[in-house]
Amino acid sequence: MQKKTTILQLRNYLVATVQTTLVDQDFITLRDRLVSQVGNSRCTGVVLDVSELDVLDSFCVRTLSDMARMIRLRGADMLIVGIQPGVAFSMAQLGLDLDGVPTALDLDEGLAYLDSKSRRSSGRIPAWH
Amino acid sequence: MALKDSMRPSELPGDNRAGTAESPVTQRIRIDAIPDIVTARQHGRELADRYGFSETQATLIATVISELSRNMVLYAQGGTISLRMAHGNPSVGVVIRAEDHGPGIPNLDRVMMGGYSTSGGLGLGLCGVRRIADEFRIDTQEGKGTTITVTKWSE
């Protein structure tokens, strides 16, 4: 099967850019790859760039929020970036909720969000003497 | 684009501009497997673009087609999506008809209340589709199949 999504490692984050209109099986494949890779590479964050997707229906949204929960259970945060304005409004109109998965405008914003989050959490945890 | 104009067709005794435009289109797309969903929604988006729907509306139409055709693949071993235009005053509409010969939806009322799902999303999807539709009709008969018709107007 053609690989439709590239996963890059950037510092301690994984970045996956969904490159084409995914069909359901591709979503599942992507989910499984990310969930497995996130633990192996000791990543603290995953950014999923969906700017190429022209439709996010209830199945996709559910898959994405499930994916985020699985990644959370594996010890990292997942963030979705690049949702197109039209797609965002369709999701809102259809009542499709990402269930608390954070979102950002683009990859740049997404990485900034993860950076500030990890700064905050490392500030709160006292050093191990 | 004559079809976007506001006059009712019956009121145009000698209008040639209207006559040169495309005749009412009906596209039928057979939905058997997941990749057909992508084809169907692309057709819907093209149709919406062609008739002057905004980008946001075209996306909504594509999403509706995606929901309806996915339900047919998941629950009814496939079906057909038909797309055609409706002409009103002053807007145009896309009429999406999803027809299958699957098992029907036995607990329709509960499904339409939202949140109910037999395998991952029927309730949420259908409920949302109904909410955004300008006109919505569902006919379902146990053991015979389901037909859902959704109209979305441009204004």
Add this chain to the structure above:
Amino acid sequence: MSTSNEKFDSPLSDLELPTAIEPPADRASTAILREIVAHLRQRRAQLLEAWASRISEAGFLTAMSAEEVLEECGAMYDNYLAAVETGSSKSLDSYAHELSERTVTRGVGTHEVVGTVLLLRDVLAKSLYAEYGQNQDNLTRVLGAYGPAASRIATMVAVGFVREHEHIIRQQQEAMRKLSTPVLTIHERLLILPIIGILDPQRARQLTEQLLEAIRSNRAKVVVMDLTGVATMDAPVANNLVQTVGAARLLGAEVIITGVSPELARTLVTIGVDLEKLATVGDLRGGIERAARLLGYKVVPIDETTTDTATE
């Protein structure tokens, strides 16, 4: 089992549009029409003049200069004859379209355009009387062919004109709607959206699209939407508002709503809005302060900042 929001089919959806102006009934009348047209072409200069004077008598087209009227009349005359001759409305139709584009904005009324076409019909009919009047049979045949063709053309011009009129009105409405909802960038990453007037569904949709696009192009993180100028909105529009806020969040921007009127508050509660998902602040000023905090800024008077630096 069957549920239905509304009747599904629009009554118009199955009507076919007419494919062309009705062609002349038979070959004989085609021949007569050709003959008529040849005659009328020959007398063009004379008839044009008669027509133009009838137009000015009737007080039509006063918004145009005499030369413009003559030029317009010449063009209409030729297109009119072409339509009579071929039974095809094509050239006349596109002419009617151009004519309306030229004249609608200058305040030429529908009655003037239709009146002008009807005057032409009469001027030409009069000339046909004069030419064929001696022979009753001939006259009957000629007018029998000319009459219906002339009526069709008059209807068509009128319809084309009205249609163009409506088209222009719609365009202007669209433009006004855009003008009425400016999206202001008051700070890097902060947009202000003051909404004034009545929010109908079309305007609400447009507002949503404009806002989401503006968030993307300005890379905005916070939007303050001020509704002080909106007394009330109906439930669908209020829903649209809530959905817009949700969509903005998906693009990574927080929307702060300010200036919610008591009525709007009632509507929002009636549609069951989730206040977790809708940040509201009493007035625009408070909204901007909240926005600044979200962006990590503090709004302080200038002398206070100078005192701060002085004490450091």
